[in-house]
Amino acid sequence: MRDDRTLTHLCLVSRALGAESIYLEDAEKEVTGTLSEVNETWGGEFRAVLGASWRKVIKEAKGEGRSVVHLTMYGLPIQDVIGELRNLDRILLVVGGPKVPGKVYHEADFNVAVTSQPHSEVAALAIALHEIQSGEELKRTFPKSKLRILPTAHGKRVVEN
Numbered sequence: 430m431r432d433d434r435t436l437t438h439l440c441l442v443s444r445a446l447g448a449e450s451i452y453l454e455d456a457e458k459e460v461t462g463t464l465s466e467v468n469e470t471w472g473g474e475f476r477a478v479l480g481a482s483w484r485k486v487i488k489e490a491k492g493e494g495r496s497v498v499h500l501t502m503y504g505l506p507i508q509d510v511i512g513e514l515r516n517l518d519r520i521l522l523v524v525g526g527p528k529v530p531g532k533v534y535h536e537a538d539f540n541v542a543v544t545s546q547p548h549s550e551v552a553a554l555a556i557a558l559h560e561i562q563s564g565e566e567l568k569r570t571f572p573k574s575k576l577r578i579l580p581t582a583h584g585k586r587v588v589e590n
């Protein structure tokens with residue numbers, strides 16, 4: 430079953446934490462609409478690619494020399510493989526929904542667990558992006574934004590660019 434709120438959160442987390450793009454097999458206009466608004470207001474060039482099957486996305490990624498890292502509670506602990514992951518040039522991170530086809534486990538170059546406990550694709554994605562980039566993604570800036578936050582200990586400070 431499609432869950433637009435989860436898809437929106439996957440988009441926003443990917444964008445905020447340094448991914449270039451997200452591939453969604455199937456998404457309502459609401460999801461892409463929210464993402465466009467966020468891009469317009471807060472900047473950056475993150476994009477959603479819609480409509481391609483997971484098979485095609487994985488095949489193309491491999492064809493372009495990207496490594497396929499599938500996040501699953503059944504995989505190897507992220508802390509044991511993080512050195513290898515940080516050395517990869519370009520990565521396609523794969524997260525599942527309620528049911529992940531067995532073929533994904535076989536096609537992935539790495540099956541990686543963020544703990545061996547069941548939790549959430551959004552949390553797994555966030556922690557994997559953070560670990561792979563060694564926290565550098567936290568310093569990222571988003572060009573061509575309409576608004577910019579001036580971080581403050583109390584209250585909210587936002588300026589127009």
Ligand SMILES: C[S@@+](CC[C@H](N)C(=O)[O-])C[C@H]1O[C@@H](n2cnc3c(N)ncnc32)[C@H](O)[C@@H]1O
Nearest residue numbers: 500501502524525529542543546548549550553
């Ligand atoms: C709600 S889970 C359902 C997983 C389902 N049991 C399966 O594997 O078919 C949805 C997604 O969250 C991610 N996920 C959940 N727990 C995880 C964990 N401990 N480590 C890595 N990824 C996890 C995986 O990508 C998974 O496909």
